[in-house]
Amino acid sequence: MPRIVSIWQRIYVAIATLSWGVLAASFLAHALLSYALFIAAGETQLTDSPITFAYFYMTTATTVGYGDLSPGGDTGRLANVLVVLPGSIALFTVFLGKVVTSMSTFWRRRLQGFGDYSERSGHTLVVGWQGVRSRQVVEGLLEDRHARAPRIVLLARGIEANPMPDHLDFVAVEQLSDFSSYARAGAAGAQTLVIRGADDDETLAATLAAKSAAPQAHIVAHFQEEGAAQLVRHQLSGVEVVTSIAAGLLVRAARDPGASQLAERMFASHSVDTAFSMQVPAEAGKLVYLEVLLGLKRRYRLTLIGMCRDGGRSVDLNCPSDCEVGPRDTLFYIADHRVRAETVDWTAMRSEVIAA
The missing domain is CATH 3.30.70.1450 (Regulator of K+ conductance, C-terminal domain)
Structure with missing residues (x-):
């Protein structure tokens, strides 16, 4: 008995590591073998039509066992015990395991940034992730997003998993200037790109790559220094550059009381x-x-x-x-x-x- 169990374990592991095509072929071969054994055993109630046999085979494989069909003779029952039951159940268990594993791998890869969104269009692509600041940007975009708009795609480096899986999709990159990653993020079909790197050098490199990958999209890039911002304004037409207005706003509030509240109200996304x-x-x-x-x-x-x-x-x-x-x-x-x-x-x- 332990030897039989060991043999079946080896068969199960061998099948589990095979491709979907081989698994389907194994299912078909085992079903045909079972059908031939039942014919040889004279189990006509199970083999009178392919549909009847398929029904019996699947209820056996899935362990549902309605009881309306079963082998009538000793030879048929022996074939069922030694071949049909263990083989079909093992194959179906492997099938379920591969389905669960494939689904788990698919979603895990998407969470880790290995998904492909090259066919998406009309979406917003956020480039770069700086924790709380980027989260506030995404939340603002979500509040002002059309109900039927596609999900936002985040293209970022330095994070291991999607930081907001309920609200956006994630593409992980080594560098924000990696042109091929923009294709995977669907940049060519994106409506808007929002770029904010860790520093102005990274933002500039990302803006150049984004402009090449999405020449028709509306691109917004945030720079900390006015020098880099002016460079992009003069060299890249169609890119909207945003810099900090804190210093100017401080002066305006000093000269015109209430100016800071005006700016805050005008540019708030939720008021x-x-x-x-x-x-x-x-x-x-x-x-x-x-x-x-x-x-x-x-x-x-x-x-x-x-x-x-x-x-x-x-x-x-x-x-x-x-x-x-x-x-x-x-x-x-x-x-x-x-x-x-x-x-x-x-x-x-x-x-x-x-x-x-």
């Missing part, structure tokens, strides 16, 4: 009276700034505070009332919540000046 932006759609046609200002205020309770021309790098916060507003211009406004450009009745704007 009312926050600054947002929208791009004027092509169907809006050409409008006048005053028309848009009055229309958005009366119809949508938005306060228009400025605009940026199509492809421009500077924002005008004090536009003339007769300034022309056209398709693809970006409008900045203050509101309690984001208003999508597609929900605005642009053709009704022209009537607002007359009504006023």
Whole structure:
């Protein structure tokens, strides 16, 4: 008996280490052998049709054992005890083990940053992880994300596992400048990239790689020093550079009391009276700034505070009332919540000046 157990253990280990194709072939070979033994034993009630035998074989392999089918003769019962029962149960157990192991390996690899999201599109790609600061950025993006938007992808180095597995997917890299990693993170199809390295050198290298991997995406990069920020502004068109405004805000608050509260409210992601932006759609046609200002205020309770021309790098916060507003211009406004450009009745704007 111990020898038989040892043989079956060796068979189980051999099968468990085989590929899915070999396991399927083993299942088929064992089923055919069992079918042939039952035919030789005269068990016609089990072999009268392939469906009947498949039903009996699977209920045996899964140990369900409904009891409606079973060998009737001693020879058939012996074949069942020596071949069908141990073989089918062992094979099914191996199958379950491989399924669980494969699923566990799949999710473990994703948690460890080895997943592939190259087919994803329309998502936000966050590059770099600096603990609490990066977590705050991700939480802000999640609060302002469209309900049906794809999951955020994090591309970072120096962390062993996904820091926010409930909210984002993770791609681990050796360097933030590794171009191939951006492909795995789906950078080519990303809508927005947010880059913040451990220092300005890393951020610069990551920005260069990101611009090459995602030339059509909106790229936002954070720099600590103005020198590196100016370099990116002049050399990489389409990259929006963010630097610390702490010093300037300190001066402004000293000269204009309450300025710090204004900045905090305007750029908070979870409070009312926050600054947002929208791009004027092509169907809006050409409008006048005053028309848009009055229309958005009366119809949508938005306060228009400025605009940026199509492809421009500077924002005008004090536009003339007769300034022309056209398709693809970006409008900045203050509101309690984001208003999508597609929900605005642009053709009704022209009537607002007359009504006023």
